[in-house]
Amino acid sequence: MTHDHDLVLRPTPAQITAALNPPAGRNGGDLVVETLAGLGATTVFGLPGQHALGMFDALRRSSLNYVGLRVENNAGFAADAYGRITGEAAPLLLSTGPGALTSLAALQEAAAASAPVLAISSQIPTAGLGGGRHGYLHELPDQAASFRGVVKSVHTVRTQSQIPSAIAAAWKSALTAPHGPVWVEIPQDVLLAQTSLPVATAPDATPEDLVPRPELTAVAAHLLSGAARPAIIAGGGVVRADASGKLLLLAERLQAPVVTTFGGKGAFPWEHPLSLQSWLEDRHTTDFLEDADVLLVVGSGLGELSSNYHTFAPRGRVIQVEADLGKLESNHPALGIHADARLALQALLETVEERTDESAPGRVRELLAKVASRIAGQELALEQDVLASVRRALPSGSPSFWDMTILAYWAWSAFDPRGANTMHSAQGAGGLGYGFPAALGAAAADPTRPVLAVSGDGGALYSIAELATARQYDLPVTWLIVDDGGYGILREYMKDAFGRATATELTRPDYVALAESFGVPGVRTTPETLEEDLAKALSAPGPSVVVLPAVLRMFAPTHLG
Numbered sequence: 206m207t208h209d210h211d212l213v214l215r216p217t218p219a220q221i222t223a224a225l226n227p228p229a230g231r232n233g234g235d236l237v238v239e240t241l242a243g244l245g246a247t248t249v250f251g252l253p254g255q256h257a258l259g260m261f262d263a264l265r266r267s268s269l270n271y272v273g274l275r276v277e278n279n280a281g282f283a284a285d286a287y288g289r290i291t292g293e294a295a296p297l298l299l300s301t302g303p304g305a306l307t308s309l310a311a312l313q314e315a316a317a318a319s320a321p322v323l324a325i326s327s328q329i330p331t332a333g334l335g336g337g338r339h340g341y342l343h344e345l346p347d348q349a350a351s352f353r354g355v356v357k358s359v360h361t362v363r364t365q366s367q368i369p370s371a372i373a374a375a376w377k378s379a380l381t382a383p384h385g386p387v388w389v390e391i392p393q394d395v396l397l398a399q400t401s402l403p404v405a406t407a408p409d410a411t412p413e414d415l416v417p418r419p420e421l422t423a424v425a426a427h428l429l430s431g432a433a434r435p436a437i438i439a440g441g442g443v444v445r446a447d448a449s450g451k452l453l454l455l456a457e458r459l460q461a462p463v464v465t466t467f468g469g470k471g472a473f474p475w476e477h478p479l480s481l482q483s484w485l486e487d488r489h490t491t492d493f494l495e496d497a498d499v500l501l502v503v504g505s506g507l508g509e510l511s512s513n514y515h516t517f518a519p520r521g522r523v524i525q526v527e528a529d530l531g532k533l534e535s536n537h538p539a540l541g542i543h544a545d546a547r548l549a550l551q552a553l554l555e556t557v558e559e560r561t562d563e564s565a566p567g568r569v570r571e572l573l574a575k576v577a578s579r580i581a582g583q584e585l586a587l588e589q590d591v592l593a594s595v596r597r598a599l600p601s602g603s604p605s606f607w608d609m610t611i612l613a614y615w616a617w618s619a620f621d622p623r624g625a626n627t628m629h630s631a632q633g634a635g636g637l638g639y640g641f642p643a644a645l646g647a648a649a650a651d652p653t654r655p656v657l658a659v660s661g662d663g664g665a666l667y668s669i670a671e672l673a674t675a676r677q678y679d680l681p682v683t684w685l686i687v688d689d690g691g692y693g694i695l696r697e698y699m700k701d702a703f704g705r706a707t708a709t710e711l712t713r714p715d716y717v718a719l720a721e722s723f724g725v726p727g728v729r730t731t732p733e734t735l736e737e738d739l740a741k742a743l744s745a746p747g748p749s750v751v752v753l754p755a756v757l758r759m760f761a762p763t764h765l766g
Contacts, residue, residue, distance in 0.1 A: 231404075232259050232263065236369060237260050237368055237372065237396070239267070246293065250646065251274075258397070260396055275671055277299055277311075278307050278310050280297060283645050285322055285386075286647045288315070291650050301342075301343040301345075305352075315385065316355055316356060316634070319384040320385070321380050322387070323372070323376055323387055323389070326389070328348060331363060357378055357379065359387075359388045359389075359390075360372075363392065369408055375387040377410040377411065382412070382446065418543075423556060424540060425501070426553050428499050429553070432499035435461040436494055436500050437464070438466065439464070439505070440466040440468055440472075440503060443504045443546045448504075448547035449472045454554055458557060459560050462493070462569050464484070464490060466505050467618075467630065470617070470622045470627075479565060479566065486762065489763075494519065496520070496521075502525045506536065507525075507535075508536065514762075516764045523539035526544055526549040528544065528546065587755070588758060591612065591755065592619055595659070599743065600654070601624070604656050605656070606640045608640035609636070610664055640658040640664065641660060641675075649680065655744070656681060656683070661687050662686060662689065662690065663693070663711060679747045683743045684748070689757065692709045729754070735753055
C-alpha cells in the first residue's frame with residue numbers, strides 16, 4: 206500500500222546540479238531571504254542592527270522589496286497592515302534586544318487583530334545563549350521569553366540547516382486560522398557564517414484548514430432555521446477569513462439583522478436593509494441583540510468593546526463561531542464552534558433552511574432611528590460633519606487606518622467603510638501610533654490607490670519619524686492629524702471621573718511646517734474646508750499631511766447607567 210506521505214518528489218538532473226554547485230558568497234542571511242522568497246513573500250519590513258546585518262546584506266542579493274521604517278514598533282505596524290490587506294504573512298526583520306523589544310506593542314496589536322506577521326529577529330552569538338551573563342551587546346537571558354505571551358508561536362534556530370524549516374513552520378503558523386504574529390530568532394554567527402547549503406527553494410508551508418465539526422453546525426442550522434428573532438454579530442474573523450460574501454448570503458436567507466464589531470468593519474454592507482451597522486456602544490443596539498432568541502456570533506470573542514463594556518446579557522441561545530479556541534464561551538455560554546469563519550458559514554449555508562420575516566427590515570430601521578435620535582440630542586454636529594467630510598473625500602475602495610483618537614472612536618460606530626477589509630484601527634490592543642505607519646504598510650502592498658491615515662496630535666508624535674519613510678519610498682498616504690493639543694479622550698475620561706484632567710496637555714509642533722521639512726506637502730484646514738483639502742491631498746501623488754485644529758467630543762456612553 207502506498208500512502209501520500211510516502212511519496213517523495215524526485216529532483217530533476219538540473220536541480221541536482223544546482224544543489225551540488227550553490228552560488229558562492231552566500232551566508233546564513235541568504236538562507237533566510239531565499240526561504241522567504243520561496244514561500245511567496247515579495248516585501249519585507251524592518252530595521253537593520255548589528256546582529257542582524259547578515260540578513261540585511263542578503264537582501265541586496267534577493268528579489269525581495271525592502272521597506273525600512275525608522276522605529277521597530279512602526280515597522281511592526283506596517284507589517285501588520287500589509288498582512289491585513291494582502292492576507293499574506295508579512296516578514297518583519299529585526300535586530301536583537303532593544304530592536305526586538307521595541308516591536309512588542311505592534312506584535313500585540315497584530316495578535317489581537319489576527320494579522321499575520323512573520324517577525325524574524327537576530328540573537329546574540331550562539332556561545333552566549335543559555336542564560337549565562339556573557340556581556341554581549343543586546344544580551345537577554347531569554348529573549349524569546351519576552352515574546353511567548355504575545356505572539357502565536359516561537360521558533361528558534363541554532364544552525365543554518367534549521368533556517369528554512371523554522372521559517373516555513375512559522376509561516377504556516379501565521380497563516381493558519383486564527384492568523385497572527387509569529388517569532389523566529391537566529392543567532393548572529395549563524396547569519397554571518399558562509400554557507401555551502403543549496404539555495405533554499407519553495408518549502409511546504411500550506412496552512413491547515415480549521416474545519417467545523419458537522420454535528421455542531423447541524424445543531425446551529427436547526428436553531429437558526431427555527432428562530433423567531435435571529436440576529437448576527439460579525440467580528441474581525443469574518444474579514445480575516447474573507448467570508449463577507451457568505452455572511453451576506455446567510456443573513457438574507459435567515460432574514461437576520463447583522464451588526465459588525467469595530468474589528469469587523471465592512472463585513473456586512475452598511476446600507477443593507479438588514480444592517481444594524483456598528484453601533485455597539487449604544488444601549489438600543491444592546492437591547493436589540495439581547496432580545497434575539499438565537500444570536501449567531503461569528504469571528505468575535507464578545508470582548509469589552511463588542512459587548513458594550515460587558516453590559517450585554519443575551520437572553521436567547523448563543524451560537525459562537527471562533528477560530529481562537531481560547532475565546533470560545535470565554536464571556537457567554539454558547540454552542541461553541543471552533544472553526545474558520547468562512548468554512549463555518551459555508552457549512553451553515555449548506556444546511557440552514559430559508560426563513561421569511563417581513564418585519565426584520567422594519568425593526569432594523571426602527572433601531573437605527575433610535576440611535577440617530579440619541580446622538581441628535583447631544584449637540585454633536587461638528588463631530589458628525591467632520592466624519593462625513595472624511596467619508597466623502599475618501600475614494601471608495603481606498604483603505605483607511607485609524608489611530609486611537611476621538612475621531613476614530615466615532616468612526617468605529619458611525620463610519621461606512623464601503624467594503625470589507627478597508628477600515629482598520631488599533632482597537633485590538635489599543636496602543637497609540639498605529640495609524641500612519643500602518644497606512645504606509647498598506648500603501649506598500651498596493652501603491653495604486655491612495656491610503657488615509659487618521660491620528661490625533663498625541664498619537665502623531667509616536668510616528669512622526671515615519672514622514673521620512675513616506676518620502677523616501679514616495680508612498681501615497683495622506684495623513685489627517687486632528688490637533689486638539691493633548692490626549693483628547695484621556696482628557697474627557699479624567700474630567701468625567703475626577704473633575705479635571707492631569708498629564709493630558711501637550712506642547713506640540715507646527716505639523717504643517719514639520720511635514721514640509723521632510724519634503725511632504727502639508728496644509729492646515731478647517732471643518733468647513735476639510736472635505737476639499739482632504740480630497741485634494743488624496744488625489745495628489747505621494748505622501749501628504751492635512752492638519753485639522755479642532756476639539757472633538759465623544760457621544761455619551763450608555764454602559765454607565
